[in-house]
Ligand SMILES: NC(=[NH2+])NCCC[C@H](N)C(=O)O
Ligand SMILES: [Mn+2]
């Protein structure tokens with residue numbers, strides 16, 4: 001049986017690099033494409049549609065309009081709005097959107113499109129970081145640390161998007177409720193994020209839990225928590241230990257092993273509930289050639305893991 005898959009190898013434009021300070025995340029999708037992703041997925045039985053780049057021809061963004069604590073806000077908002085529309089359309093056409101980042105700010109657009117089409121989606125966020133900040137709580141102002149912060153209502157109320165140029169598309173946008181989100185792999189969480197995870201009751205499996213229960217138990221609990229929902233997997237490559245994923249911008253030691261990282265994808269594939277995915281933060285410019293190649297290869301292997309490679 002062929003399952004149609006819509007691969008976004010197009011999100012390689014400048015805006016998605018603007019969610020963090022390093023150049024280079026925009027070449028992630030191209031390198032995954034050149035690494036043979038489409039062929040690998042076709043060999044798994046997927047029908048792959050490789051579209052041309054999304055047209056992000058940017059209007060003159062008034063850089064001065066950007067708030068200091070939301071760097072490149074108008075650019076990130078512009079690209080997120082375009083991606084949200086395309087993802088929503090493709091889901092409604094019955095396709096599986098796979099978004100290749102780009103930094104994790106791509107999830108602002110991808111999750112908005114996914115939740116417009118499937119409001120009850122369960123989100124598995126595999127990451128060293130919680131990405132639960134808003135500009136007011138962010139120490140860096142980097143918007144790759146804010147996708148979940150901007151899409152959830154916090155204990156101190158809904159966010160006023162009129163403060164964020166380029167983000168008016170979120171004013172009446174879908175919101176993520178705490179029970180539809182699960183974290184796996186956390187090990188670098190900011191103070192306010194920690195408070196909000198607790199206050200909102202978000203299910204979070206840190207690396208301590210991975211050590212304590214083992215990845216098998218963690219994933220079983222995570223999938224059980226989201227049972228009955230279509231799943232979205234947002235896979236930040238920095239969830240993996242830097243020894244196996246050196247080419248990324250916010251490295252944190254003590255991450256998932258190579259096998260744990262694959263198990264996460266394999267067990268999600270076996271659930272039969274995966275309906276969309278992002279893979280983000282591959283940045284070949286932040287390591288030597290070997291490290292860049294290793295990280296891109298890891299990205300390819302993780303994608304084929306969550307797209308069914310291990311299902312015999
Ligand atoms: N997707 C990521 N790599 N996020 C890193 C976020 C780091 C930090 N919490 C911040 O908000 O700046
Ligand atoms: Mn992230």
Ligand SMILES: [Mn+2]
Pocket residue numbers: 127128129236238239250281
């Ligand atoms: Mn991260």
